[in-house]
Amino acid sequence: xxxxxxxxxxxxxxxxxxxxxxxxRGVNFDLNKGETLAIVxxxxxxxxxxxxxxxxxxPESNSDIKNGEILxxxxxxTKLSDKNMxxxxxxxxxxxxxxxMTSLNPTMTVGKQIIEPIVKHQKLSKAAAKKRAIEILxxxxxxxxxxxxxxxxHQFSGGMRxxxxxxxxxxxxPKVLIADEPTTALDVTIQAQILELMKDxxxxxxxxxxxxxxxxxxxxxxADRVAVMYGGKIVEIGTVDEVFYNPQHPYTWGLISSMPxxxxxxxxxYAIPGTPxxxxxxxxxxxxxxxxxxxxxxxxxxQPPMFKVSDTHYAATWLLHPDAPKVEPPPAVQRxxxxxxxxxxxx
Amino acid sequence: MAKYLTQRFVYMVITLFLIASLTFFLMKxxxxxxxxxxSKLSEAQxxxxxxxxxxxxPVPVQYANYLLNLLKGDLGVSFQFNNxxxxxxxxxxxxxxxxxxxxxxxxxxxxxxxLGVISALKQNTWVDYSSTFIxxxxxxxxxxxxxxxxxxxxxxxxxxxxxxxxxxxxxxxxPTIALAMFPLATASRFVRTEMIEVMESDYITLxxxxxxxxxxxxxxxxxxxxxxxxVTVLGPLVVSLMTxxxxxxxxxxxxxxxxxxxxxxxxxxxxxxxxxTLLFAALFVVVILIVDLLYGVIDPRIRLAGGKK
Amino acid sequence: xxSQEKIAKEMFLPxxxxxxxxxxxxxxxxxxxxxxxxxxxxNKGAIVSMVILVLLTIMALVGPLLTNYGIxxxxxxxxxxxxxxxxxxxxxxxxxxxxxxxxxxxxxxAYEMKNVDNYYWxxxxxxxxxxxxxxxxxxxxSLYIAxxxxxxxxxxxxxxxxxxxxxxxxxxxxxxxxxxxxxGIPNLIVVILMIIVMDPxxxxxxxxxxxxxxxxxxxVIRAQVLKLKSQEYVLAARTLGLSNxxxxxxxxxxxxxxxxxxxxxFTIPNAIFFEAFLSFIGLGLQPPLASLGTLIDDGFKVLxxxxxxxxxxxxxxxxxxxxxxxxxDGLRDALDPKMRD
Numbered sequence: 001x002x003x004x005x006x007x008x009x010x011x012x013x014x015x016x017x018x019x020x021x022x023x024x025r026g027v028n029f030d031l032n033k034g035e036t037l038a039i040v041x042x043x044x045x046x047x048x049x050x051x052x053x054x055x056x057x058x059p060e061s062n063s064d065i066k067n068g069e070i071l072x073x074x075x076x077x078t079k080l081s082d083k084n085m086x087x088x089x090x091x092x093x094x095x096x097x098x099x100x101m102t103s104l105n106p107t108m109t110v111g112k113q114i115i116e117p118i119v120k121h122q123k124l125s126k127a128a129a130k131k132r133a134i135e136i137l138x139x140x141x142x143x144x145x146x147x148x149x150x151x152x153x154h155q156f157s158g159g160m161r162x163x164x165x166x167x168x169x170x171x172x173x174p175k176v177l178i179a180d181e182p183t184t185a186l187d188v189t190i191q192a193q194i195l196e197l198m199k200d201x202x203x204x205x206x207x208x209x210x211x212x213x214x215x216x217x218x219x220x221x222x223a224d225r226v227a228v229m230y231g232g233k234i235v236e237i238g239t240v241d242e243v244f245y246n247p248q249h250p251y252t253w254g255l256i257s258s259m260p261x262x263x264x265x266x267x268x269x270y271a272i273p274g275t276p277x278x279x280x281x282x283x284x285x286x287x288x289x290x291x292x293x294x295x296x297x298x299x300x301x302x303q304p305p306m307f308k309v310s311d312t313h314y315a316a317t318w319l320l321h322p323d324a325p326k327v328e329p330p331p332a333v334q335r336x337x338x339x340x341x342x343x344x345x346x347x
Numbered sequence: 348m349a350k351y352l353t354q355r356f357v358y359m360v361i362t363l364f365l366i367a368s369l370t371f372f373l374m375k376x377x378x379x380x381x382x383x384x385x386s387k388l389s390e391a392q393x394x395x396x397x398x399x400x401x402x403x404x405p406v407p408v409q410y411a412n413y414l415l416n417l418l419k420g421d422l423g424v425s426f427q428f429n430n431x432x433x434x435x436x437x438x439x440x441x442x443x444x445x446x447x448x449x450x451x452x453x454x455x456x457x458x459x460x461x462l463g464v465i466s467a468l469k470q471n472t473w474v475d476y477s478s479t480f481i482x483x484x485x486x487x488x489x490x491x492x493x494x495x496x497x498x499x500x501x502x503x504x505x506x507x508x509x510x511x512x513x514x515x516x517x518x519x520x521x522p523t524i525a526l527a528m529f530p531l532a533t534a535s536r537f538v539r540t541e542m543i544e545v546m547e548s549d550y551i552t553l554x555x556x557x558x559x560x561x562x563x564x565x566x567x568x569x570x571x572x573x574x575x576x577x578v579t580v581l582g583p584l585v586v587s588l589m590t591x592x593x594x595x596x597x598x599x600x601x602x603x604x605x606x607x608x609x610x611x612x613x614x615x616x617x618x619x620x621x622x623x624t625l626l627f628a629a630l631f632v633v634v635i636l637i638v639d640l641l642y643g644v645i646d647p648r649i650r651l652a653g654g655k656k
Numbered sequence: 657x658x659s660q661e662k663i664a665k666e667m668f669l670p671x672x673x674x675x676x677x678x679x680x681x682x683x684x685x686x687x688x689x690x691x692x693x694x695x696x697x698x699n700k701g702a703i704v705s706m707v708i709l710v711l712l713t714i715m716a717l718v719g720p721l722l723t724n725y726g727i728x729x730x731x732x733x734x735x736x737x738x739x740x741x742x743x744x745x746x747x748x749x750x751x752x753x754x755x756x757x758x759x760x761x762x763x764x765x766a767y768e769m770k771n772v773d774n775y776y777w778x779x780x781x782x783x784x785x786x787x788x789x790x791x792x793x794x795x796x797x798s799l800y801i802a803x804x805x806x807x808x809x810x811x812x813x814x815x816x817x818x819x820x821x822x823x824x825x826x827x828x829x830x831x832x833x834x835x836x837x838x839x840g841i842p843n844l845i846v847v848i849l850m851i852i853v854m855d856p857x858x859x860x861x862x863x864x865x866x867x868x869x870x871x872x873x874x875x876v877i878r879a880q881v882l883k884l885k886s887q888e889y890v891l892a893a894r895t896l897g898l899s900n901x902x903x904x905x906x907x908x909x910x911x912x913x914x915x916x917x918x919x920x921x922f923t924i925p926n927a928i929f930f931e932a933f934l935s936f937i938g939l940g941l942q943p944p945l946a947s948l949g950t951l952i953d954d955g956f957k958v959l960x961x962x963x964x965x966x967x968x969x970x971x972x973x974x975x976x977x978x979x980x981x982x983x984x985d986g987l988r989d990a991l992d993p994k995m996r997d
Contacts, residue, residue, distance in 0.1 A: 055555075061471075097556075104553070106550070117558060117559075294670075296668045366841060489929050609937045628842060
């Protein structure tokens with residue numbers, strides 16, 4: 001497995017009227033060729049900022065990459081000139097946004113918007129680009145692509161528009177596709193269609209996907225690996241099975257316990273108490289400690305490092321320290337851990 | 348679309364009818380107009396009035412005649428100027444006014460848009476601050492004050508351009524600048540706000556994510572979307588041009604409708620006052636209609652939604 | 657990745673954690689007006705403009721009393737004297753030394769030529785009236801007309817718009833048709849026609865300005881009321897059984913206040929402009945009354961010989977217009993609830 005994208009010790013701050021907001025506080029992860037990495041977290045956890053940073057789409061006026069590097073095929077994107085970055089965007093790395101209702105230019109035909117990156121990056125003629133655009137429209141499942149090509153975004157439904165946005169993103173066969181909550185603004189039935197389409201296209205085009213979402217249910221469906229973000233940091237990362245069935249971080253426990261499943265019996269659905277940390281004044285210790293019922297004194301003093309669970313599974317919680325007491329995870333998690341053992345033994 | 352058009356047209360006609368009726372009855376009320384004071388008229392003038400409006404008949408008949416004459420484009424007779432038809436007076440003085448108005452709106456909106464785009468793209472820099480300053484001045488300083496000062500300092504003191512009259516291109520410079528200030532200020536403020544909003548929209552982020560260059564983003568994607576709402580300020584701009592033309596033509600001695608109008612006010616030439624009023628009203632109403640239609644042409648969402656708002 | 661440094665055992669004892677603590681509100685809670693005021697304060701242009709406006713208003717009230725000259729006190733012997741102020745006349749680069757420039761460029765002292773010992777701080781006009789006195793009296797009249805017109809516009813506009821929006825249905829439909837027609841008639845035309853019918857005076861100019869002036873306010877208020885009416889918190893209040901009166905006073909009025917203030921702040925400079933404009937085209941106040949408009953009009957007639965006679969009132973009117981626009985812009989930015997974060 002080759003690494004296509006590596007994010008190392010990324011720190012990003014925003015300058016606001018009230019002061020410096022440390023939105024990203026040391027994020028590390030990598031993306032392998034052809035895999036789908038899901039980044040999960042609640043709003044404000046820094047997942048969208050991370051994705052925008054990779055594309056260098058953060059507003060230059062008030063955001064600042066304090067530290068770290070983003071290596072794409074070995075070159076550091078944070079150090080690229082604007083001109084060279086433009087050559088990466090849309091060609092090597094492209095992006096799908098949350099709200100298809102607002103992410104298309106209302107005064108430009110859909111066709112023109114798809115052609116734009118093709119002409120720009122692949123230097124095709126207008127006619128060839130049009131042919132290619134119609135192919136892609138067909139690929140993303142839009143009927144009558146030739147007819148649709150000439151239409152304006154407002155003539156498309158929400159789901160159709162998201163297909164168009166996907167078509168634009170895939171127009172130049174990017175190596176990395178960043179999908180920033182691509183289904184959040186859509187109806188549940190349409191969500192499933194779009195997810196299906198993305199999985200399908202990934203197989204056809206062989207692109208790596210970073211899938212950003214707050215919806216754990218979606219993650220299980222599409223991802224190979226999952227990174228859980230909290231308070232501007234990754235708190236747990238592992239394969240889907242590891243994170244879903246053998247979670248280690250109390251925050252992940254909270255997330256999983258708060259997810260209704262068919263075998264949730266009479267017990268109440270869990271809700272994580274409290275609110276996310278204020279990143280204007282980030283806490284000294286573990287950002288999750290104030291909401292953590294398993295918190296220890298050290299959690300308030302020092303940030304936990306990443307503890308290794310398996311070769312692919314890491315979590316940042318002091319509970320994994322050899323000196324830490326053994327604690328009982330919530331019942332929903334215990335049940336999953338039992339299932340995880342079954343799966344392992346069953347193999 | 349057709350339904351919307353008809354509806355708009357009906358409103359336009361009602362408005363014009365109301366203004367026309369208002370002017371007629373005002374002529375009957377105000378002492379000293381040809382309609383209210385026939386005894387002051389000479390023999391020849393009286394016969395014109397009887398001939399045209401049936402001044403010896405009851406008021407409703409006069410009113411009907413007045414409206415019929417309006418439909419034919421006849422705005423009455425000015426007795427101060429040797430019984431010349433008001434329509435002729437207006438047609439003869441139309442040229443300079445139209446030229447001046449067109450120049451002012453062209454230059455004003457053109458430079459206003461450029462200024463607005465630049466200050467939006469260079470937000471919170473000295474370029475932005477100075478264009479804001481220009482816009483505040485342009486919006487705030489009354490056109491006649493600005494025109495007077497321009498005439499004195501640039502015309503009299505510096506002597507760069509002719510101080511007054513309308514005899515060639517160089518005579519147009521100062522009045523055009525004076526009249527263009529308001530459109531320039533309005534357009535630049537409006538474009539700046541719209542442009543900033545558009546630049547923050549999702550589709551601009553998407554365009555960036557596609558790898559579009561700064562130039563392509565600003566001019567291919569943002570500008571058109573930012574310009575659509577600018578059409579809505581064209582109405583107020585035309586009004587400002589009318590208002591401005593009255594005083595600026597007076598200041599620079601330009602033989603246009605505005606100067607004619609101000610002159611008529613000072614000598615109580617009511618037929619000319621009323622005629623010009625009607626003309627201005629008609630112009631305004633038509634411009635508003637055109638603006639609304641134009642809006643549909645530029646914005647595909649409205650164009651295809653069949654005129655829905 | 658594992659941290660190898662030794663950590664004291666007792667650090668792994670459970671900590672006292674209160675999850676509710678993180679829900680504490682860290683930002684002090686401000687009501688709408690406190691918040692708006694904070695925003696206005698940040699806008700230096702608006703604050704400076706407010707101060708200037710207050711100073712100008714004070715001058716408009718007390719200015720005419722500061723001199724020994726009456727508003728209409730003519731002294732033909734002292735006509736067309738340029739500004740001269742004691743002490744400041746010694747400062748050569750200030751235009752307060754009583755010097756005038758002839759068309760050929762010669763500079764002479766008008767006071768010496770005419771043998772005048774008096775000081776006319778801002779000079780005299782062609783009838784020998786003191787411009788300082790007339791300027792502030794004129795400012796007073798202009799501001800009076802503007803405030804009065806704005807107040808009338810506000811009352812009519814708010815009532816009309818609120819009734820139209822709140823009652824809705826057929827009433828609204830009918831009232832809407834009327835405003836649609838009125839909007840079609842340019843303000844300029846109505847004002848001019850009204851002044852021709854009524855003789856120009858403070859009251860008639862004010863009435864002329866308000867005849868269609870209220871329509872703008874009415875439309876904004878109606879739109880706002882319609883928007884607020886369908887807002888979910890108003891629907892919620894209704895479901896909870898709040899009476900109409902309570903809904904109006906608790907939900908509509910506070911939300912309308914901002915719009916009303918902003919709109920009025922834009923009406924005032926507009927009225928000042930129109931008053932001056934009418935004077936300039938010969939439909940303004942008649943002597944002995946003075947307003948900024950009549951002063952500018954008088955000054956314009958002698959602009960090339962005695963430029964100060966136009967420049968002085970021109971500066972004051974421009975200052976008033978700029979300041980009102982700046983304050984209005986500042987208030988709009990501050991009161992627009994959409995901008996609250």
